Amino acid sequence: MSFVASGLTVRLYPATGVVHAVDDVSWSVEAGKTLAIVGESGCGKTVMSLAPLGLLPPGVSADVEGSLTLDGAVPKLGRDVGVVFQDPPSAFNPLRRVGKQVGERAVELLELVRLPDPERVARAYPHELSGGMLQRAMIAGALAGEPRVLIADEPTTALDPSMQDQVLDVLSELQARLGLALVLITHDIGVVKRMADDVAVMYAGRIVESGPAARLLHAPEHPYTRGLLAAVPAPDVEPGTRFVGLDGAPPELTERVRGCAFAPRCPVAIDACAGVRPELIDGVSCHVRTHARSR
Ligand SMILES: Nc1ncnc2c1ncn2[C@@H]1O[C@H](COP(=O)(O)OP(=O)(O)OP(=O)(O)O)[C@@H](O)[C@H]1O
Numbered sequence: 001m002s003f004v005a006s007g008l009t010v011r012l013y014p015a016t017g018v019v020h021a022v023d024d025v026s027w028s029v030e031a032g033k034t035l036a037i038v039g040e041s042g043c044g045k046t047v048m049s050l051a052p053l054g055l056l057p058p059g060v061s062a063d064v065e066g067s068l069t070l071d072g073a074v075p076k077l078g079r080d081v082g083v084v085f086q087d088p089p090s091a092f093n094p095l096r097r098v099g100k101q102v103g104e105r106a107v108e109l110l111e112l113v114r115l116p117d118p119e120r121v122a123r124a125y126p127h128e129l130s131g132g133m134l135q136r137a138m139i140a141g142a143l144a145g146e147p148r149v150l151i152a153d154e155p156t157t158a159l160d161p162s163m164q165d166q167v168l169d170v171l172s173e174l175q176a177r178l179g180l181a182l183v184l185i186t187h188d189i190g191v192v193k194r195m196a197d198d199v200a201v202m203y204a205g206r207i208v209e210s211g212p213a214a215r216l217l218h219a220p221e222h223p224y225t226r227g228l229l230a231a232v233p234a235p236d237v238e239p240g241t242r243f244v245g246l247d248g249a250p251p252e253l254t255e256r257v258r259g260c261a262f263a264p265r266c267p268v269a270i271d272a273c274a275g276v277r278p279e280l281i282d283g284v285s286c287h288v289r290t291h292a293r294s295r
């Protein structure tokens with residue numbers, strides 16, 4: 001089984017104009033494996049994973065190009081791909097019981113994600129549950145259609161460390177039991193280290209570096225990835241270690257960036273960087289590296 005994004009490009013049209021949110025992004029993930037998607041806030045992680053499934057920010061229209069396929073076919077939301085949304089409290093309807101929102105077999109699913117007393121949880125309203133419980137209920141809901149792929153958008157961000165561990169345990173266990181392919185969007189290097197087989201680093205709507213987690217975490221090659229990981233003692237990162245902020249800010253995405261989008265913040269940029277967009281070569285999209293290699 002293979003879940004493949006190919007040339008995904010998303011333009012959003014809010015009232016203020018156009019946002020080039022995602023620009024020619026490709027990746028793939030296999031059954032039982034985890035692809036982590038990382039990058040600063042606003043770089044397009046959520047839009048990239050949800051817009052191709054028809055899930056758009058409220059009130060915003062969009063053009064989506066490229067494809068997201070499961071074994072070559074267009075996946076059905078819920079049945080083939082389950083989604084764990086970024087902000088559980090706002091993803092649940094506050095006026096409906098949790099069980100009704102998780103779906104048929106709610107109690108069984110709530111048990112699957114290791115919620116104690118699933119009957120009681122099913123009868124509860126969202127505000128009666130802790131953040132960690134609600135997060136697990138959302139995972140349960142995403143599994144209702146028995147999908148083969150789970151997209152989890154920042155599933156541990158809002159939780160305290162012990163809850164984070166529990167949620168990650170649940171995800172790992174489900175993955176092992178059900179052979180789920182997992183697309184895991186996260187700001188947390190500890191989560192990447194613990195969960196990811198592969199990592200894709202996004203910047204300004206593009207992938208700047210991708211590859212096996214073991215390689216990428218220990219020998220990042222793109223200046224942006226190096227910046228993100230700079231302050232982290234690689235061998236012993238714990239869950240809860242967030243990527244460091246870099247100086248400066250990513251570009252506005254109201255215009256499509258011509259060259260390398262990171263060039264204005266890049267400590268090693270050369271003239272070529274502003275010119276044309278660097279291709280992703282051996283998992284790294286960087287003119288400086290290509291230049292160094294060709295000499
Ligand atoms: N409702 C919206 N209206 C206008 N622009 C939006 C809207 N939602 C997202 N965008 C823009 O699309 C781009 C990608 O946003 P996205 O939410 O995918 O980022 P993200 O990487 O998931 O960020 P975060 O880490 O904060 O969740 C950003 O430039 C953002 O400003």
Ligand SMILES: [Mg+2]
Pocket residue numbers: 045046047086153
């Ligand atoms: Mg997001």
